[in-house]
Each structure stands twice: as C-alpha cells, then as structure tokens.
Amino acid sequence: MSTPVLILNGPNLNLLGEREPETYGAATLRDVVERCSRVAEDIGLNVEARQSNHEGRLIDWIHEARTTTAGIIINPGAYTHTSIAILDALNAYDGPVIELHISQVHRRESFRHHSYVSRRADAVMAGFGVHGYELALRHIATLLG
Numbered sequence: 511m512s513t514p515v516l517i518l519n520g521p522n523l524n525l526l527g528e529r530e531p532e533t534y535g536a537a538t539l540r541d542v543v544e545r546c547s548r549v550a551e552d553i554g555l556n557v558e559a560r561q562s563n564h565e566g567r568l569i570d571w572i573h574e575a576r577t578t579t580a581g582i583i584i585n586p587g588a589y590t591h592t593s594i595a596i597l598d599a600l601n602a603y604d605g606p607v608i609e610l611h612i613s614q615v616h617r618r619e620s621f622r623h624h625s626y627v628s629r630r631a632d633a634v635m636a637g638f639g640v641h642g643y644e645l646a647l648r649h650i651a652t653l654l655g
C-alpha cells in the first residue's frame with residue numbers, strides 16, 4: 511500500500527449535502543470520500559479523510575501527517591480566512607499541499623477573498639464543486655510522480 515494522501519476538511523463541512531445545496535451541492539462528505547477512494551484506487555493512491563470543526567484538532571492532524579502522509583488536500587472551511595495557526599502547521603509540512611474550496615470564493619463576500627493557507631499551498635482550487643476533490647487527487651498524483 512502507498513503512503514496515503516490526507517484529505518482534510520474543516521468546520522461545517524460535515525453538513526455537506528444537508529444545507530445550502532445551491533452553494534455546496536447535494537453530495538454528502540461521505541459521498542465525496544467514497545468517490546475519492548474509488549479514484550485513488552484507479553490511480554494507485556491511498557486516501558485517508560478526516561473532518562473536524564476544531565482548529566487544534568486540524569493542526570494536530572497536520573503535524574501527524576508530517577510522518578504518515580505523502581500529501582495533503584485541505585479545505586480549511588472558514589479557517590482559510592482566519593487561521594495563521596493552520597498556515598504555521600502547513601509550513602512545517604514538507605509534502606505537496608493543495609488548498610481546495612467547493613465554491614468560487616472570489617465571487618462571494620470580500621472576507622472570503624483572502625486566504626492565509628494560500629501562502630503555503632502548491633495549488634489552489636475554487637469553484638469546481640465537490641468534483642474539485644477528485645481533480646485535486648489526480649493533480650497530487652502527478653506531483654508525487
């Protein structure tokens with residue numbers, strides 16, 4: 511088995527598919543993880559998916575990922591726009607990092623236009639809907655060779 515890619519989702523993303531389908535679509539987080547697992551199998555990757563509503567827990571998982579994962583796909587939720595602590599944790603991570611947003615954040619409120627995480631991310635995706643997770647996985651596969 512290859513070293514896994516971590517798919518990390520931040521606050522409120524556990525509600526995917528339950529609220530605001532016009533912004534975030536109808537798929538649940540479980541659907542997203544299932545699709546990613548299938549894609550990962552096709553392209554010879556392994557995925558591990560985690561979600562938390564707590565900043566510190568996300569940071570602990572990023573620290574743990576330093577020795578256990580080959581790359582990180584992160585949707586930090588609203589912490590994108592507020593968390594220097596998550597940026598610092600990602601700065602201590604050596605593998606590829608892709609920042610992902612389901613919605614096209616630059617078309618939304620101005621407070622969603624700035625991202626701390628983007629200073630570390632090797633690639634940033636926004637507006638691809640939940641399909642973005644699969645695209646990010648394929649991109650990380652090319653980065654990992």
Ligand code: CA2
Nearest residue numbers: 522523525526529587588611612613622
């Ligand atoms: O577009 C994205 O993926 C976001 O990272 C989602 C965050 C938002 O704060 C960012 O600005 C952009 C919010 C996640 C909330 O997720 C929900 C999903 C379904 C229902 C309610 C909230």
